[in-house]
Amino acid sequence: MSHAVLFDYWRSSASYRVRIGLNLLGLAYESRPIDLLSGAQRSEENLARNPQGLVPTLAIDEVELTQSLAILEYLNETRSAGWLPADPVGRARVRALSYAIAMEIHPVCNLRVALHAVSLGGTTIEDWMKHFISDGLAGFEGMLGDDPDDLYCHGDSLTLADICLVPQTYNARRWGVEMERFPKTDALSSRLEDIPAFIAAHPDRVGS
Template identity: 75%
Template sequence: MAEHDVMLFDYWRSSAAYRVRIGLNLLGISYAGEAVDLLSGAQRGEENLARNPQGLVPTLSIDGVELTQSLAILEYLNETRSAGWLPTDAVGKARVRALSYAIAMEIHPVCNLRVARHAAALGSTTIEEWMKHFIAEGLADFEAMLQRQSESRFCYGDQVTLADICLVPQIYNARRWGVNLENLTRTNTVSARLEEIPAFAAAHPDRVRPLS
């Protein structure tokens, strides 16, 4: 596949886009990136809305289609590239999806910047307090989920799954907002292992941050 056959519209600090970058890197898929500046409101611009009606990032252009929503994109890549990010058995799939959703559907939506800004605008909290509260609470729940499973190298088993791809961007966000991660024993161990994998490291926001 030629490099420019795949285009990722993203923002360097977006957790959702970070997940997709990890997935593409794990599969060795070269892509061209185009930044959508969330701080300037470019996501609500006509150009981005034409490819992503929700006015969000990421959008992945691949195989002649444009795909949105990071988990849907990752499951598409998993199915079309035999990535192995979901176990083959039904129980395993359910466990991995539960871990993934605990981050992508519980923590992330509440801690979306537009939600936090709205909460702060109401005057009852600051963005930082909001982020710290909900990220800490959500990751404590995630840690409890990991503790109920047999210990393994990664979130579920000894190979990278969808849950691992969701975890690392969330840990980045937690550090960014100064969340105390000290008591997340299993979560920290798994995250540290994942961060050493080249595909994860290459997707880190500091590696893709625009120069200006």
């Protein structure tokens, strides 16, 4: 197995997702932090591997991969992770749940977006984050099924949606979102947070 290197930032939701995925697969990797607060993501070195000037980048199998969901789907396909259901309807549902977080909530709550919004006046970063995270999680709550026997976002198997959920609820709590408003989402996330692979990927475990 080739040596894996993850270029990430401890509090980055996208990086958090990839750390969870690597841990679930038991794939050892070397972490090389990219300090977003100091602007290291825009360095010439980082732009060479990630032209968007973002994190994470995963170097594995002699390729460099960017965008967290693309990385996770690559790992799913090459390591038979089982993070997407076998049936087309199930795959569509898991992708919809994943995208509701990674493509709806996350982009508008990206730090550079939030800071730009604040610079225009009329809001604080706390109010911006709480508003859009709460709005997004309300939609996610409605997308979840009502089967009380479901262990995870989609049935009893871990999927891409679960990997996306935990980093988002971490951010929600960080910004003071009242998770009691989303009981299904909160219960699912709490269950997932007890899994060793998720625990090991937590920002507090990987440094600041």
